[in-house]
Amino acid sequence: MKTLQQALDIILAAAQPLANTQRLNISQALGHYLAEDVVSPLDVPPQDNSAMDGYAINLGDSSATSGTTQFEVTQTINAGHIGQPLLPNQAARIFTGAEIPAGANCVAMQENCTRSDDGQWVTAHSTALGDNIRRRGQDITVGNELFNQGHRLTAVDIGLLASLGRANITVYRPPKIAILSTGDELKEPGQALGPGQIYNSNRYLLTAALQALQCEVVDLGQVEDTLAATQTALIRGQEADLIVSTGGVSVGEADFVKTAVERLGELNSWKIAIKPGKPLAFGRIGDTPFLGLPGNPVAVFVTFLLVVKPFLNALRGNNSTHPLRVFSSGFDIKRPSDRRQYMRIKIDQTGLIQRFGNQSSGVLSSLAWAEGLAIVETGQTVNKGDALPVILLNDHQFS
Secondary structure (H helix, E strand, O other), X not given: OEOHHHHHHHHHHOOOOOOOEEEEEHHHOOOOEEOOOEEOOOOEOOOOEEOOOEEEEOOOOOOEOOOOOEEEEEEEEOOOOOOOOOOOOEEEEEOOOOEOOOOOOEEEEHHHEXXXXXXXXXXXXXXXXXOOEEOOOOOEOOOOEEEOOOOEOOHHHHHHHHHOOOOEEEEEOOOEEEEEEEOOOEEOOOOOOOOOOEEOHHHHHHHHHHHHOOOEEEEEEEEOOOHHHHHHHHHHHHXXXXXXXXXXXXXXXXXXXXXXXXXXXXXXXXXXXEEOOOEEEEEEEOOEEEEEEXXXXXXXXXXXXXXXXXXXXXXXXXXXXXXXXXXXXOOOEOOOOOOEEXXXXXXXXXXXXXXXXXXXXXXXXXXXXXXXXXXXXXOOOEOOOOEEEEEEHHXXXXX
């Protein structure tokens, strides 16, 4: 058996970065992958400004106010307006976000101030040099590299781009992924099941996972179990950047995908030392890469996460790896496996991870229940309390 890393080294070497990019308004860019580095053209904030509603004060020779210190109020400064310079022992009524006037060296919160009846004087209590001033560039300084090419944009990233004044951004076009479903036993949701038939969950699982990662899905349809139909579908899929199939790459007489791929291009069929997800195929149809995933739904999802997603990332210049969290085990494993296991787990109220009772690769409900996949290495036993690395599913933005 190959290790997962050995398979990935071969597969990712075939990922050719997408040539086409598009320019999007930042309001449309959520979830897209950057095709450029983002460097700040300015300081954020662009000038010192007030963090509070209150009074901007020139303390003069003092470093702090006393309870009897009075300052002459010379003006009011609203956000978006620039005030006049303050002389020592002068103050300006100021509001949150307004630029600090020249000469001011602190802002007294309005709750800590008492204004005279005539409005000409203010007494500030417990205020010191630098209080409540947001300094120029305290968030971002000009020249900061904020994002690298290949970075996937989140909601917070969109806000950060807006704070730089960026209205548009260059992103990779969504990769076009063709998916192939084979098997006369498969029926579409909404249809009646006949003897020996099941509903095609893999087709919808893959479509949703791809759409969540900003991919354009080319559905090659439900392909009947004949060599001619399988070849015709695969030829149609050559317009895509990647073809993905589920099942159909074993040595069974009715599995025509393997034969069809070999006739149209080339195929490597592997046994990968992971559980679930042992059977995996990689090849090409013409010049289009092909990935053949296992047929059981949990194995489909796990191999999508571990193999397909890194391939999609590589198409868009993103070489990030799966973030791993570490949790203490709430269960024992006394019998080690000859494959690395990705066990469906949930975090209990005490912070321990608990595994789903049935780890079969056909139990799709285990994924709906799970919060993550705990990694148990080949030959490893586990005792309660042992630390295990976990891939948290929420980290992958499939929801």
